[in-house]
Amino acid sequence: MSARRLAAAVVLTAGFLSISTLARAQGSHPVGHEDSPPVSGEEVFQRACAACHNSQPVAPLQLGPNGPPPGALMARALPPERLKLLTPGAILTSLTNGKMQTQAAALSDVERRAVSEFASGQTFSALEAALENSVCKNPAPKASFTSGPQWSSWGNGVNGTRFQPRNQGKLTAADLPRLKLKWAFGYASVAAARAQPIVAGGRLFAASENREVHALDPKTGCTYWTFTAESGVRAALAVGPYESGEEAAGTAVFFADSKATAYAVDAETGKLIWTHKVDTHPFAGVTGSPVVHDGRLFVPVQGIGEEGTGANNNHQCCTFRGSLTALDVNTGEQLWKTYTIGENKPRARNKAGIQMYGPAGGGIWSSPTVDTKRGVVYVATGNGYADPPQPTTDAVIAMDVKTGAIKWVQQTVPNDNWAMGCQAKNPDNPACPAEMGPDYDFSAAPAIMKMRGGREVIVLPQKSGMAYAMDPDQGGRIVWEYRFGQGSGLGGQWGGTTDGENAYFGVADLLTPTPGGMHAVRLVDGKPVWSVGPQKKLCGEGMGCSAGQGGALTAIPGAVLNGGMDGGLRAYSTKDGSILWLFDTNREFETVNGIRARGASMDGAGPVVVDGMLYVNSGYANLIGSPGNVLLAFGLD
Numbered sequence: 133m134s135a136r137r138l139a140a141a142v143v144l145t146a147g148f149l150s151i152s153t154l155a156r157a158q159g160s161h162p163v164g165h166e167d168s169p170p171v172s173g174e175e176v177f178q179r180a181c182a183a184c185h186n187s188q189p190v191a192p193l194q195l196g197p198n199g200p201p202p203g204a205l206m207a208r209a210l211p212p213e214r215l216k217l218l219t220p221g222a223i224l225t226s227l228t229n230g231k232m233q234t235q236a237a238a239l240s241d242v243e244r245r246a247v248s249e250f251a252s253g254q255t256f257s258a259l260e261a262a263l264e265n266s267v268c269k270n271p272a273p274k275a276s277f278t279s280g281p282q283w284s285s286w287g288n289g290v291n292g293t294r295f296q297p298r299n300q301g302k303l304t305a306a307d308l309p310r311l312k313l314k315w316a317f318g319y320a321s322v323a324a325a326r327a328q329p330i331v332a333g334g335r336l337f338a339a340s341e342n343r344e345v346h347a348l349d350p351k352t353g354c355t356y357w358t359f360t361a362e363s364g365v366r367a368a369l370a371v372g373p374y375e376s377g378e379e380a381a382g383t384a385v386f387f388a389d390s391k392a393t394a395y396a397v398d399a400e401t402g403k404l405i406w407t408h409k410v411d412t413h414p415f416a417g418v419t420g421s422p423v424v425h426d427g428r429l430f431v432p433v434q435g436i437g438e439e440g441t442g443a444n445n446n447h448q449c450c451t452f453r454g455s456l457t458a459l460d461v462n463t464g465e466q467l468w469k470t471y472t473i474g475e476n477k478p479r480a481r482n483k484a485g486i487q488m489y490g491p492a493g494g495g496i497w498s499s500p501t502v503d504t505k506r507g508v509v510y511v512a513t514g515n516g517y518a519d520p521p522q523p524t525t526d527a528v529i530a531m532d533v534k535t536g537a538i539k540w541v542q543q544t545v546p547n548d549n550w551a552m553g554c555q556a557k558n559p560d561n562p563a564c565p566a567e568m569g570p571d572y573d574f575s576a577a578p579a580i581m582k583m584r585g586g587r588e589v590i591v592l593p594q595k596s597g598m599a600y601a602m603d604p605d606q607g608g609r610i611v612w613e614y615r616f617g618q619g620s621g622l623g624g625q626w627g628g629t630t631d632g633e634n635a636y637f638g639v640a641d642l643l644t645p646t647p648g649g650m651h652a653v654r655l656v657d658g659k660p661v662w663s664v665g666p667q668k669k670l671c672g673e674g675m676g677c678s679a680g681q682g683g684a685l686t687a688i689p690g691a692v693l694n695g696g697m698d699g700g701l702r703a704y705s706t707k708d709g710s711i712l713w714l715f716d717t718n719r720e721f722e723t724v725n726g727i728r729a730r731g732a733s734m735d736g737a738g739p740v741v742v743d744g745m746l747y748v749n750s751g752y753a754n755l756i757g758s759p760g761n762v763l764l765a766f767g768l769d
Contacts, residue, residue, distance in 0.1 A: 173250025176243045180236070181251070184209035214675060215251045221321035222759070223248040225342075266725035268354035272347070277333035277371055277383040277399060281743035284332040286368040286421035287627070288686075290502035291580040294629040294738060295687045301741040305690025307768060308703050308713035311746060314767040315353040318727025320344070323759035325749035327387075328368035328421070328684075328737035333399060336747065337385050338763055339365035345387060347402060350745060353724035353765060357402030363389040366417075368499070368737065371399060372424030374461050384461065386429050388418035394431045394459060406464035410457040420577070421499040423509075428467060428533070429459045430502070430509055434495025439517040443553030446484070449563045450492030450517040450551070451476050456500060456509070458536060468536035472496065472513050472529060473522040480562035488562040490518035493549070494525045498577040498627070505588075506604060507533050510580075512592055514573030516549040519565050525549075528578050528590060528608055542608030545572045545596060550621070572596040575624035576684075580604070581635060583655050591655070593625040593637045601635075601658060612658030616651040617641045622756065626736050627684035629692060631706055634661050636692045640682025640735075642756050648679035650694065650704055664709040669698040670716045676733065676758040684738030693741070695734030695748055697757055701764075717750040721762050732760030744768055 177185075215223065227236040227244045236244055249255050277284075281300045288294055298304055303311075319325055319340035329338040336350040341364030347356040365387055374384040374396060383399040388410070396405040410418075411433045420432040435452030454472040459465065472494035479488045493516035501510045508530045516525045527543035548569030558564035576592045581601075583589065589601040589611055597617030602608040616637045617625075623642030628635055632655070639649040648666030653659060671677035678697040686693040691703045691712055699718035702711055717731030731750030735757060739748040745767045751760020 171242050171246040173246035173248070176239065176247040177250050180239060181247065185212055185215065212251070216253050220245075220248040220252045220254050220256055222323040223251050225321060266355050268349055268352075268356050272356045272400070273334035275334035278373070280334070282332040282371075283740045283742045284330050284371040285423060286328060286370070286499040287501065287577055287579060290423055290425050290504065292499065292501040292577045292627075293579050293581055294627060294685060295631060296741045298689050300743075301688050302744040303688050303741050303746065303768075305688070305703070305705060305712055308691060310768050311713065311715075311766045312769055313715075313764060314351075314745070315765045316721035316723045316729060317346075317348065317353045317725055317763040317765075318721075318723040318729030319761040319763065320727050322364075322761050323751065323753040324757075325751040325761055325763065326366045326736050328749065329740055329747050329763060330369050330371060331740065331742040331747070332371045333383065335399070337369050337371070337399075339369060339387060340761075341366060341390070343389070345369070345385065345397065345402075347385075347399070350742065350747075350765070351767075353763075355725065359397050359402045359404070361387075361389045361395060362393055362407075363391040365389050366419050368421035370422050370424050370429075372429075372461060374405060376405065376462065386422050386424055386461070388422055388431050390417040390436065392416040392418055392433055394418075394422060394429065394457075394464065396429075396461065396464060408459055408464040408466065410459070410466075410469075411455060413452050415452050419497050423500045423502055424461060425502045425504070425533070427461055429461050430500045431457045431459060432496035432498065432500055432511060433457070434497050434514060435493070435517070439493065439515075439550060440552040443551065443561070443564060446486065447563070448487055448489055451489050452492050452495070452517065454494035454496045454513055456496060456511050456531060456536070458533075470531055470536035470538065472511070472524050473516070476518075479519065482561065482563055486563075488518070491516055491520055491522050493517035494522060495573075497573070497575045497624070501578045501580060501590075502533065503530075503580055503604060508539055508604075509533050510578040510590060512574035512576060512578050514575075515569060515571055516565070517551055519549055521547040521549055526573055526594070528574070528592070528602060530604070530608065540607040542602055542610065544594060544598070544600060545570065548572055570596070570619070571621035572619060576627040579628065579630070581630045581655055582632065584632065589655070591628060591630070591635050593628050595619060595621070595623065595625050595640070597639075597641065599628065599635070599637050599653070599658075601655075614651070614653050614658045614660070616663075617649070618644045618646070620644050623647070623680055623682050624736065625682050627738065629685040629687040630655060631687050631689070634706065636685050636687065636706075638681035638683065638685055638694050639666075640680045642678055642680045642682070642697070648681045648696065650681065650692070650709060652692075652706065652709065662709040664704065667696070667698070667700065667702065667711075670700045671698045671718055671733070671758060676754075676756060678733070678756050680735070680756070683735045686739045686741060688741050693739040693746070695737075695739060695750065697733045697735055697752070699732050699734065699750065699758070699760075701734070701739065701748055701750075715766070717760070717762075717764065721764070723762065727761070729762035730760050731762050731764065732758035
């Protein structure tokens with residue numbers, strides 16, 4: 133997927149941002165030694181960073197129908213001009229607990245701070261005062277969390293269709309030309325806004341990789357409360373009821389972090405209810421939104437990073453296995469856990485004598501989908517990391533809601549084992565698959581879509597450029613398939629949508645010559661209704677700019693919404709694919725919480741429509757993708 137491949141391909145990735153001025157950093161004084169000579173950020177950069185960041189220019193990636201050739205994706209340092217797109221906090225976090233912590237281990241805290249300011253061309257400033265000013269002056273509403281307009285999970289319901297009817301969204305295609313930006317909220321200390329917000333009970337809940345989870349006023353963006361998790365949050369949140377032995381029943385906000393810890397926080401107060409570590413593997417993390425249903429919280433787990441170590445002979449590749457865990461919503465107690473692939477076992481040793489393991493992989497990158505009619509929960513899995521190949525990778529798996537027992541599996545791309553830096557064939561390197569697969573995993577959640585007449589099918593797009601409809605009553609038998617793109621090993625296909633008549637898919641294809649575009653197909657048989665090619669890029673032709681449109685889609689009556697990698701928020705007519713509305717997010721925004729923020733690439737999370745408002749995150753820092761850190765709220769004039 134784009135998120136993990138590019139995180140491994142870029143040595144410096146995004147972390148914390150902060151309020152900052154545009155003044156060039158001159159240096160910092162050690163804390164408690166303000167009379168000491170300041171530390172020069174430029175001197176630290178030249179001494180510790182320049183050898184990589186000032187080296188030869190980054191060569192453009194070789195494009196083709198399947199992206200770069202095997203072995204082409206190697207770590208690279210961002211050039212100085214690219215670092216200027218980040219804020220000092222983003223760089224500081226990378227140096228302290230991100231991708232660059234090993235390289236920065238010999239630096240003192242004050243040196244890290246100074247070089248962060250120098251590399252970004254900005255300085256740290258009074259964040260605390262700005263945040264205090266953004267606290268809501270009026271008390272939070274007493275609205276019910278179970279009634280009234282809402283979008284309370286990733287897919288707007290346990291079936292994951294991402295459709296918002298008029299009575300909940302209070303927006304249709306005819307209203308879109310009257311949408312205006314009402315407010316913007318800056319996520320502090322990040323260079324990507326990945327976690328899709330949700331709305332329920334007169335509150336908007338948003339999170340980011342700076343570990344903060346916020347309860348905001350949906351109409352103004354002011355802050356009711358902020359909770360700090362143990363690690364960054366990349367996935368959408370979910371809202372549901374809980375009961376406590378000490379207090380009356382209430383409503384909780386459920387989420388999970390990048391270190392695979394699940395949380396329940398009281399939606400009214402932001403008070404922690406419980407936490408539970410769902411997986412202890414060092415590479416385990418959560419990027420798919422947990423789902424709440426009937427007293428259970430379903431948490432998907434994937435292995436960020438381990439497949440990026442495949443060609444590294446110092447790593448015992450590979451031991452991570454994807455899984456789905458069911459927790460009790462009241463206590464966080466584990467009810468069951470089901471792995472997506474078989475138990476890993478010792479394989480060959482490499483030339484250095486390091487023991488290799490397998491099988492591995494099968495991570496779940498997306499949100500689970502609960503089929504209340506059939507009593508199962510569906511997950512879509514990623515590729516394998518190590519041999520032997522498994523029949524449950526690149527597949528949809530149906531598990532029993534109560535026990536986790538696997539009911540059926542439908543695999544669409546067999547033998548897809550992939551690890552970064554490996555060659556097409558690897559007969560003498562057991563750290564790599566014997567034969568590399570195309571890396572065509574699923575990043576979209578399976579959606580239960582109902583055709584006219586009542587028949588239900590499971591629909592989802594894949595990185596292969598194919599979309600599938602599967603029969604849930606016949607073991608996932610493929611009802612129809614539709615090619616919407618060429619397919620690409622980089623660039624997630626994060627989710628389609630439906631209006632009950634058609635299914636809609638955006639095109640990522642980030643490393644092909646023609647990324648971007650939108651498709652509509654008849655839900656009943658997968659026949660094409662219309663297709664629209666890539667749009668003119670709003671971000672120009674610089675590094676990180678792409679026309680890809682693989683972000684999750686959202687449908688409202690008469691329109692399909694998509695946030696593109698070029699920073700464009702577009703609404704397409706469901707009738708013919710014509711563009712009804714466009715907003716360019718590629719700029720800085722004045723924010724209600726005083727955080728310096730800008731919009732940029734959009735990928736992963738999709739737009740959310742509730743009660744006459746449209747909310748979308750902008751910013752997705754990767755090799756393909758530009759950094760940003762803003763939540764935008766639109767409303768009618």
